[in-house]
Amino acid sequence: MPVMSSPSVLVVALLGAVAGALAVRPGHRLAVPYGEPPRGACGACAAPLPAGARGWWGVACRRCRTRLGAPWWLTATVGAAAGGVVGWALAPVGTGPTLVVSLLVLGAGTVMVVVGLLLAVIDLAAHRLPDPIVARLAVAELGLLIAAAATGAGWAPLERAVLGGLVMAGAYLVLALLPGANLGLGDVKLSAVLGLSLGWFGWPTLLLGAVLPHLLNGPVALSLLLRGKASRHTELPLGPALLAGWLLAVAAHAWADLPAG
Numbered sequence: 001m002p003v004m005s006s007p008s009v010l011v012v013a014l015l016g017a018v019a020g021a022l023a024v025r026p027g028h029r030l031a032v033p034y035g036e037p038p039r040g041a042c043g044a045c046a047a048p049l050p051a052g053a054r055g056w057w058g059v060a061c062r063r064c065r066t067r068l069g070a071p072w073w074l075t076a077t078v079g080a081a082a083g084g085v086v087g088w089a090l091a092p093v094g095t096g097p098t099l100v101v102s103l104l105v106l107g108a109g110t111v112m113v114v115v116g117l118l119l120a121v122i123d124l125a126a127h128r129l130p131d132p133i134v135a136r137l138a139v140a141e142l143g144l145l146i147a148a149a150a151t152g153a154g155w156a157p158l159e160r161a162v163l164g165g166l167v168m169a170g171a172y173l174v175l176a177l178l179p180g181a182n183l184g185l186g187d188v189k190l191s192a193v194l195g196l197s198l199g200w201f202g203w204p205t206l207l208l209g210a211v212l213p214h215l216l217n218g219p220v221a222l223s224l225l226l227r228g229k230a231s232r233h234t235e236l237p238l239g240p241a242l243l244a245g246w247l248l249a250v251a252a253h254a255w256a257d258l259p260a261g
Helices: 007-022 024-030 052-056 072-089 096-126 131-153 155-177 185-201 203-226 239-256
Strands: none
Touching (some): 007 072, 024 096, 072 096, 096 185, 185 203
16 A cells, blocks of 8 residues: 655645646636637637637636636645545555556556546536547556556556456446436546556456446435436536546555455
8 A cells, every 4th residue: 555655645736736726727718519619718808818828827817807717726626635645546666667667657647637637627617528638638648558568567457458448438338328328428538548547457446436436426416406406307527527436446446455357
């Protein structure tokens, strides 16, 4: 089990906090219907957002000071908490090749937190998981895991990871095709990336990560239904629950030392 006092907890928590704060403006601009370009102006005063990189950071309109997107302190807090969990669960261990492998796996987990925060913000606002972001996340995760396998972890965990991504994506695709299902193809694609990561740690971790999102979304849906804020046909974003399920499964893997097989 990783050591709680590992510096990786503080480092990844800090990265998560910064990523959470910086995700506000991109999340707001990219939370648009499918096929539409990113928002280019303030919704309150219609002032155009700055061109170039300046238009992708900040938390409020420069003219009217209206907040654009989610509260930065909330996304930063969530990012810090998620980063701390990943930093603890995947804390580097060993020396030599073993240390390099664990650092690469920690890097893969950190990338998942950073990009996952942006995906969660977009999905909560627009019920979308943009393909370009999910695709880049998949490339980053696969690249880091290939590097870990080549460095010393061996090819068996990588083969299991790839198979895990296919299995999880296949299961979620079946669910998405069921009548009345509240899953989109974006959820299926994200599940493939999460399955890739979870499969690296083992089949029990993958199974846990596949089931937890539905256990997490269930109480939320029931609460909204009882308060009259949703109906049986209301679509709820599943992306945040998928990512939270991944995080809890990785934490459970470290805490309970779940077997790989």
